[in-house]
Amino acid sequence: MRLNVMKRSLEHIEYPQDTESLAKFAKALAHPTRIAILKQLENQSCCFTGDLVDVLPLAQSTISQHLKELKNAGLIQGELKPPKIKYCINQENWNRAKNLFQQFFE
Amino acid sequence: MRLNVMKRSLEHIEYPQDTESLAKFAKALAHPTRIAILKQLENQSCCFTGDLVDVLPLAQSTISQHLKELKNAGLIQGELKPPKIKYCINQENWNRAKNLFQQFFE
DNA sequence: TAATCATATCGTTTATTTACGATAAACAAA
DNA sequence: TTTGTTTATCGTAAATAAACGATATGATTA
Numbered sequence: 478m479r480l481n482v483m484k485r486s487l488e489h490i491e492y493p494q495d496t497e498s499l500a501k502f503a504k505a506l507a508h509p510t511r512i513a514i515l516k517q518l519e520n521q522s523c524c525f526t527g528d529l530v531d532v533l534p535l536a537q538s539t540i541s542q543h544l545k546e547l548k549n550a551g552l553i554q555g556e557l558k559p560p561k562i563k564y565c566i567n568q569e570n571w572n573r574a575k576n577l578f579q580q581f582f583e
Numbered sequence: 584m585r586l587n588v589m590k591r592s593l594e595h596i597e598y599p600q601d602t603e604s605l606a607k608f609a610k611a612l613a614h615p616t617r618i619a620i621l622k623q624l625e626n627q628s629c630c631f632t633g634d635l636v637d638v639l640p641l642a643q644s645t646i647s648q649h650l651k652e653l654k655n656a657g658l659i660q661g662e663l664k665p666p667k668i669k670y671c672i673n674q675e676n677w678n679r680a681k682n683l684f685q686q687f688f689e
Numbered sequence: 690t691a692a693t694c695a696t697a698t699c700g701t702t703t704a705t706t707t708a709c710g711a712t713a714a715a716c717a718a719a
Numbered sequence: 720t721t722t723g724t725t726t727a728t729c730g731t732a733a734a735t736a737a738a739c740g741a742t743a744t745g746a747t748t749a
Contacts, residue, residue, distance in 0.1 A: 490640055492615040496622070503612035508737085509598040512606050512687075519689065526696060534596055539738055541697055546736095559746045560695045575688035581618075582681040583625065614707085632726060645708055647727055652706095665716045666725045691749085698743070706735070713728070719721080 499581055502574040505550035510535065511543050515566070518553065523565040525558075605687055608680040611656035616641065617649050621672070624659065629671040631664075 492500075506512060510533060517524055517532070526544065530537050544564060547553045551570035556563045598606075612618060620635055632650065636643045650670060653659045657676035662669045 490615070492619055496615050496618045500613060500615040500618050503609045503618075504614075506609035507606060507613040508610075509596070509602045509606040510737095512602045512609075513598055516602070516687075530696095535737095536739055537696075538698080538740075542737075545697080555696095557746090560693085562696065571688070578684045578688065581622075582677070582684065616707095633724095636726095642709055643726075644710075644728080648707080651727080661726095663715095666723090668726065693748075694746090696744085699741080701740095702738085704735100704737075706733100708733085709731085711729085714726085716724085718723080 495577065495580075498573070499577045501550060502552070502577060505547055505552055508543070510540075511547055514540075514543060514547065515552065518564060518566050523556075523563050525561045525563055527561065601683065601686075604679070605683045607656060608658070608683060611653055611658055614649070616646075617653055620646075620649060620653065621658065624670060624672050629662075629669050631667045631669055633667065 506515075513533065514529055517529065526537075526541065529540050529544075533540060544553070544555075548555065551567055552574065553564050554567045556565065612621075616639065619639065623630060623635065623638070632643075632647060635646050635650075639646060650659070650661075654661065657673055658680065659670050660673045662671065
C-alpha cells in the first residue's frame, strides 16, 4: 500500500504574458557561464564559438549547449561564416528583455 | 589544442563577483511564480504568505518554498506578525539587483 | 573524392528544481 | 492546558539542467 501517492498537476499554470517572458529571459541569464558569454558579446559585439571555448574552462559541447539556450531564449543569433559561426546579440529581443527588467524593477 | 581533454571539474568555476551576483538574482527570477510573488509585493508593498496561497493555484508548501528561495536570494524579507509572517521587498538588495541588471543591459 | 576544421547533437550521468502531502513548530486565544 | 491558525520543513517523485566524451554535420580545401 502506497501512502504517499503524489498528485501533480501536469498542465502548467498560465501566468500573464509579461510574467512568462520575464521569467524566460531570467532563466536564460540564470547561469554565470551564460552571463559571461553575453558580456563577451556585448564587449566585442560578436564572436565565434571557438573564441569562447578558448576563454572558458568548459568542454566545447557544454559551451555549445549554453549557446543553444541563449539562442532559444532569443538573446543571441548565429550567422554562418563557414566553417565558423559568428554569434551576436539579437538586438530586438535584447531590448525587449531590457525593457521587461527595467519595467519590473520600476 | 583546446581544453576538451577536461574531466568534469567538481569544484565550480570562479567568475567575477558581478557575474555571479547577477546570475544568482536571475535565478531567483527564473520562475513565473516567483515573478508573480514579487509583483504582488511591489503592488501592495507587503503581504502575508496566506494572501499568496489564496491567489496562486499552488500548494501552501510550494509557495513557502518559493518564498524561501526569494529570501535566500535576498530579494525579500519576512517580519513576524504572529501568527502570520509579513513579507516585504528587501529594498537594499532589490536596488542592487536593479543596478546589476541595468548595468548589464547597459 | 577525401581530409580537415568548426560546431552541433547524441547519449549518459549527476545535481538541482519543482511540486505535493504530511507533519512540525510557533504563537494566540479559549 | 488544549485548540486553532499560520507557516515552515520533511520526505519523496518527477522533471529539468549541467556537464562530459563521442560522434555527426556542413562547408572548404587538397
